[in-house]
Amino acid sequence: MTAVTLKNVSKVFPGETLAVDSLSMEVNHGEFLVLLGPSGCGKSTVLRMVAGLETPSDGEILLDGEYANDLPPRDRNAAMIFQTFALYPHMSVADNIGFPLKLGKQNGAQSVPDAVGDMASALGISDLKDRKPNQLSGGQQQRVAMGRALVRRPKLFLMDEPLSNLDVGLRAELRTEISSLVRRHDATTLYVTHDQTEALTMADRVAVMRKGVLQDVGTPDEVYERPATMYVAAFLGTPRMNLLEARVNVYLDRYVALDFGEQELRLPWHDLRGRAVARYHGETIVVGMRAEALAPVAEGHPGQSIQGRVRFYEHHGHETLVFLDIGATAVVPDGIGDKPDLARSGSKPRRRLGGLFSGFGQSQVEHREADTGPIRKPADLVFRLPPHIPVSAGQPITVAVHMDALHYFDKYGKRIDV
Ligand code: ATP
Numbered sequence: 579m580t581a582v583t584l585k586n587v588s589k590v591f592p593g594e595t596l597a598v599d600s601l602s603m604e605v606n607h608g609e610f611l612v613l614l615g616p617s618g619c620g621k622s623t624v625l626r627m628v629a630g631l632e633t634p635s636d637g638e639i640l641l642d643g644e645y646a647n648d649l650p651p652r653d654r655n656a657a658m659i660f661q662t663f664a665l666y667p668h669m670s671v672a673d674n675i676g677f678p679l680k681l682g683k684q685n686g687a688q689s690v691p692d693a694v695g696d697m698a699s700a701l702g703i704s705d706l707k708d709r710k711p712n713q714l715s716g717g718q719q720q721r722v723a724m725g726r727a728l729v730r731r732p733k734l735f736l737m738d739e740p741l742s743n744l745d746v747g748l749r750a751e752l753r754t755e756i757s758s759l760v761r762r763h764d765a766t767t768l769y770v771t772h773d774q775t776e777a778l779t780m781a782d783r784v785a786v787m788r789k790g791v792l793q794d795v796g797t798p799d800e801v802y803e804r805p806a807t808m809y810v811a812a813f814l815g816t817p818r819m820n821l822l823e824a825r826v827n828v829y830l831d832r833y834v835a836l837d838f839g840e841q842e843l844r845l846p847w848h849d850l851r852g853r854a855v856a857r858y859h860g861e862t863i864v865v866g867m868r869a870e871a872l873a874p875v876a877e878g879h880p881g882q883s884i885q886g887r888v889r890f891y892e893h894h895g896h897e898t899l900v901f902l903d904i905g906a907t908a909v910v911p912d913g914i915g916d917k918p919d920l921a922r923s924g925s926k927p928r929r930r931l932g933g934l935f936s937g938f939g940q941s942q943v944e945h946r947e948a949d950t951g952p953i954r955k956p957a958d959l960v961f962r963l964p965p966h967i968p969v970s971a972g973q974p975i976t977v978a979v980h981m982d983a984l985h986y987f988d989k990y991g992k993r994i995d996v
């Protein structure tokens with residue numbers, strides 16, 4: 579039995595906004611599941627429906643296997659933690675943490691001061707117990723808010739961007755603390771964020787959303803290494819995965835060429851990958867290459883490589899990101915952030931209902947933003963150089979391509995399994 583089950587859950591807000599589109603997903607007992615996606619994709623709405631603060635327009639929510647669409651929030655044994663801390667300003671830290679226990683929502687036989695003491699020490703704030711919230715830093719306030727939610731040992735934690743008001747250093751520190759605390763309490767957690775680092779470092783599994791539609795669910799490794807859609811591939815990872823249009827040309831019994839326009843890569847024909855890609859003979863697909871699949875080599879390198887000229891580069895301290903002009907066409911999935919470049923793509927945005935794999939595509943309700951389809955533009959192939967290697971604009975560079983690390987997507991943006 580799962581802790582939380584969503585079956586084809588949709589939410590339409592007044593004004594016909596389809597915030598969540600036929601979403602099905604399960605959170606297992608004791609699991610830390612992160613809902614990841616850009617602002618407005620519907621993550622908070624999912625969380626609020628699980629909390630009972632919103633009612634689904636369609637579909638079912640089960641908690642511990644029981645139908646829970648109409649269950650009042652107080653009967654869900656769930657604690658919600660938001661990005662704003664909302665502590666009681668007139669109460670001390672200790673009283674804030676102990677407050678839920680005094681309301682009688684106690685779990686276990688421990689006395690209130692003992693439970694508060696244990697919680698304060700687990701959170702590293704024992705010496706702040708007598709202070710008032712306005713005498714605390716943002717990070718300390720968030721720890722108190724966490725303590726107040728944890729103290730009554732709920733079975734389910736619902737966290738909505740709890741770290742987004744904190745500075746970078748504190749966020750990194752609290753990331754580790756939150757995941758170890760909830761794991762120690764054996765609680766199930768549904769955690770909402772737009773921050774991929776939080777998702778990849780904290781989650782047992784990550785669920786990636788786009789415009790109300792679930793795109794992919796899996797362990798951090800699975801969604802990073804085998805993204806189900808081009809959107810997920812582009813959303814996860816820094817720098818963003820290179821996504822290049824390629825025409826597939828099959829030379830029977832010899833090789834399968836990925837033709838990028840001015841140059842090509844070849845997959846062996848007698849190879850499972852070659853065979854899988856060969857099915858798209860004559861079609862245009864998208865080939866994904868993360869920066870880590872690319873490495874500069876000397877000209878004349880015998881393996882598979884791509885050549886280009888440096889368009890620009892960025893020093894990042896520990897590495898330099900180099901952007902190579904390779905005469906190919908890049909694809910930016912809809913919703914990833916680049917503005918449509920209509921002059922370059924030569925097409926008008928299409929207004930279309932439903933996401934890539936939307937089950938709601940034929941309905942009369944509209945998404946918040948029209949889908950424009952992917953954007954096409956001249957490709958910059960991005961790869962990394964160690965910081966001490968000199969590089970200059972216009973310089974010709976050859977990069978070796980690690981062919982085992984390529985990703986392939988069809989014209990709908992769906993992963994081609996190889
Ligand atoms: P963020 O990270 O910015 O909070 P999100 O992914 O959590 O974004 P939601 O808050 O779930 O997104 O919102 C999804 C969509 O539903 C948005 O377009 C939002 O404007 C809309 N929406 C949310 N709540 C309501 C509401 N009460 N009434 C009408 N529309 C709403």
